[in-house]
Amino acid sequence: MCKNMPPLELAIQFHGHICPGLLMGIRVAEFALKELGISPDVDEELVTVVETNSCGVDAIQAILGCTFGKGNLIYKDYGKNVYTVASRDKGRALRIAQKFGGNRGPESQRFRELAQKGNLTADEAAEKENLTGILFERLMSAPFEDLFEWREIDFVFPEKAKIHATIQCAGCGEGVMDIRAVDTARGLICPTCLEEKGGQ
Amino acid sequence: MCESNVYLNKAGQEELLMEKVDRIIPAEDGSIFLENVFGERRVIKARIIEMELVRHRIVMEETSDAAVAQKRQEIWLEPATDHGHFHAGEEVILRVHKGYNMKPGDHKPKTDLQAFGVSEGMSRPLTLQEHHGNLELNLGQEADGLLHIYVREDGDHQLYGVIVMEIGHHHHHGLKPLGLPLEIVPADYSHARMGDSYEIRVLADGKTLAGIRVSATYAGTHNREYPHHLKTDEEGRAKIFLTARGNYLFSVTKDNITSTFTLVKSF
Incomplete structure (x- = not known):
């Protein structure tokens, strides 16, 4: 690799494909980096609590460096697209929640239908590809506040991961x-x- | 007429193709772009056989792949690397393709195809060679910098294929147009990446071409037709948001010339 990979590419490489859910996670991760004034995690300076196990979490892992393996990605099985990103160094935590309806519309609906369907015909594959392009541009260009709401919260940092015998x-x-x-x-x-x- | 339903005539039977269409753009390649009031878009290879405006009804008939393929051919260049650029000292190899929508067709480029390399304003002819059934340009080892390369196939319909190859890193400066009869030029050469907005200009003999349609496609498209169609503004510029991995191909046709530009992306 010749250059540092941009966040978008990191996330797509990690996740394996592009989909609207991943793009939403990318928006969250990039917003958290900027809003908290932080760099991607090296050794548990950051902690992220995710309330979903959907595609967006892979963007959190790839871009923020809060990963399952390092123990600084905490999963709560709430089925909500809510991400709390906390920085030990800054002593700050940001709770970012996807707005209800933030990623809805006829294109999103149709994309989900095609994504859930196996063995797409050539026309359906082309349609899904077109929808990916439309949703990609929309989700990556939309003002953040149209997609998410966020607030700073008090956050009790967990202990750093321990190595056990x-x-x-x-x-x-x-x-x-x-x-x-x-x-x-x-x-x-x-x-x-x-x-x-x-x-x- | 505000919007119409579009029907496809299939063996005398009309099938609803799309409801409430408010935008129809026929292309020179035989395809038709449709957009409706719900924002749905489709591109089909068809011809309009009837427009009944009072009844908001348009009837089309599909044209065959072969008919479209026969109608328009393109030549384009692609690097023999998926790395996005070559390094100084590395052999620079480009492949010449002929086909449509980045899909090589049955027609091979003509043997009298001509190729040129332009660097620092100096042009030099390049030698084409067959390699495992592919037509290739092997430029050998090149120094750090930007290389502007193009191929030309003469005939009743003249074809041009242009590419900009980066040797080494960090060459973020403008490019001079080649001055071809029809040419697509990147507006500001820099590393283009997925998620970027990318701008091109269309020139004819160095002069801007306003209001011309440019088609854009990418390597991994499932579409049989070009998935994107752009129109140049008064300054001959058009923009596209890059939403796919891999290289993009831009294509423009005017009169009896088709010219392509390959945008090489590292991702």
């Missing part, structure tokens, strides 16, 4: 994080063995 499971012999192992009559066993065979 790995012990050997008395059942399968595989390694398991010590705090996840369960003390049973057979000794310390991993959640997999506990689930499959109980404590016996």
Whole structure:
């Protein structure tokens, strides 16, 4: 790679394709960077709480660097397109919520129909491609306030991720994080063995 | 008449194609662009066979792929790299294609096709060669800078294909037009990326062409027809929002000349 990749490209590379949900996540991530005056995360300076597991979360991971692996992406299964981006250095947190109807309209509706349908005909594939273009331009050009509302909130920062010891499971012999192992009559066993065979 | 329903005549039976159409733009390539009051858009290869204005009814008939392909051919250049540019010292190889909408067709470029490289205002002829069935331009190793390359195929309908190749990085400066009879020129050469608004100018013998239709397509399109149609303003400029990965191709036709410009993107 010759140059630093722009946020849009980072997100598309990470997610694998372009879709309206990803674009909404890109808008959120770029807005948070600007509004909070922050840089993408290196080592848990940022924490993001996402209230959805939809496409937009991949933009958060790719652009903000708040990732599942680093432990600074906290997922709450609320089914809401709401993202709280917090900076430890700045001591600030921004709650950004997608406006109801912010990504609606006949094109979005039709795009969803085609996205959910398998085996598109050539005409449908072309139609989906055209809709992607229309929605892309609209979502990336729309004023942020037309799509989202946001406010600063008080935020209790979680502790940074800890590294725990790995012990050997008395059942399968595989390694398991010590705090996840369960003390049973057979000794310390991993959640997999506990689930499959109980404590016996 | 404010808007009309458009019907397709299929073997004597009329099928509703689109409701409340308020914009119809026929193209020289045999395609017709339709837009309705709901903002829906379609491009079909068809011809208008009846317009009943009082009854808000327009009837069209589809034309075959072959008929359209026969009608218009284009030549265009693409780099033999998907990296977006070449590096200094690297072999610069370009492929010459002939077809339509960035899809190579059955017709091969003519053997007397001519190619030229223009750098720092100096033009030089380039040698074309066959390589694994492709017609290629191998420029060898080039120095850092911008290379303006074009091919020309003479005939009843003259074809031009233009490309700007970047050797190395950071060449953000303007380009001088080549002065071709019909030419698409980037308004301000810089790295174009997906999500950018990109502007081109259309010139004929170096003079701006206002109000001409420019078609734009990209490498991965599923569309059989050009997905974008632009119209130049009074200064011969037109803009497009780049929403797809890969290279874009712009095409313009005037009288008996078709000229293309390949926009090379790294993503």
